[in-house]
Amino acid sequence: MTTAELTFRAATEADIPAVVELVESAYRGDASRAGWTTEADLLEGQRTDPEGVAAVVRHADGRLLLAEIAGETVACCQLEHRGDHVYFGMFAVRPKLQGGGFGKVVMAEAERTARAEWGAAEMRMTVIRQRADLIAWYERRGYRRTGRMTPFPYGDERFGIPQRADLEFELLVKTLD
Template identity: 75%
Template sequence: MDNAAPALTFRDAHDGDVDALVALVESAYRGDASRAGWTTEADILQGQRTDPEGVLAVIKSPDSRLLTVERDGRVVACCQLEHRGTHAYFGMFAVSPALQGIGLGKAVIAEAERRVREAWGVTEMHMTVISVREELIAWYERRGYRRTGRMTPFPYGDERFGVPLRDDLRFELLVKELG
């Protein structure tokens, strides 16, 4: 009997993935289902994290790709990669709550970094993280990302980003040099 973990398949998302990707992102960040994992934002934000239009826009953008990860034919993780000149932007990162904590996120981010270096020749990966998400920021720091202290406001009043439960939310830029 083979005890090896099921193989992961990495590919760019297509239109037919939209519903599965929206469900994945929502399950990883919002509502009670997200509490099964450690990346939940349920205590700081309610409402949606993304929607079909937002996911489709990333898929269709000529400067972006939505890296989709399958295991046993099921979408289990994803991340947005956007080419922005000398750097790439990393966003919409989601791992199925049931599969968090087993190294899947590490594998996805490593593959994302490899792909942007090869495809676009970029020297840095940038991302923004809600600054109160200390545990998540620490996870990224262990992957080589550094806090910059550069903050941008949270879009209060724009429910496409969720309904804040706190009044101190803002985004911090994290950066990693890609070797």
């Protein structure tokens, strides 16, 4: 599989099970260790669930963007228009495809979509601050650290079961040209 084979479309209700499986495989459990985006050492339990994915699919000011190869979902990301910016989240690439340029291509399409669909001048995301490797990857793509932190939702197992007591999210921002 190559990045040249990628096609993009908005997710529908029928895609929810495949998206849940993709996101879980990229971030949680032993399957996630095949890639480099795993959070398995920081969090156990689920990363998302059908209800959470359905809320993104149904959001009037957003889109769950799917990247496919021959009809198979291999990556996804959430785009949510929030006034002067677009929030980028739920980003996942199949673990065995990570490191092959798929993430870069999906992110470029997400940024293009944010500009074309909503005229957004800025993309924002939150990343667990302990994920130095992931933050560095985003920085290489033009995102900057803001130092603005928000607490991890301890006690809400919809977001996972923390394996340490100091988790928090940092806001990353990129100006879209």
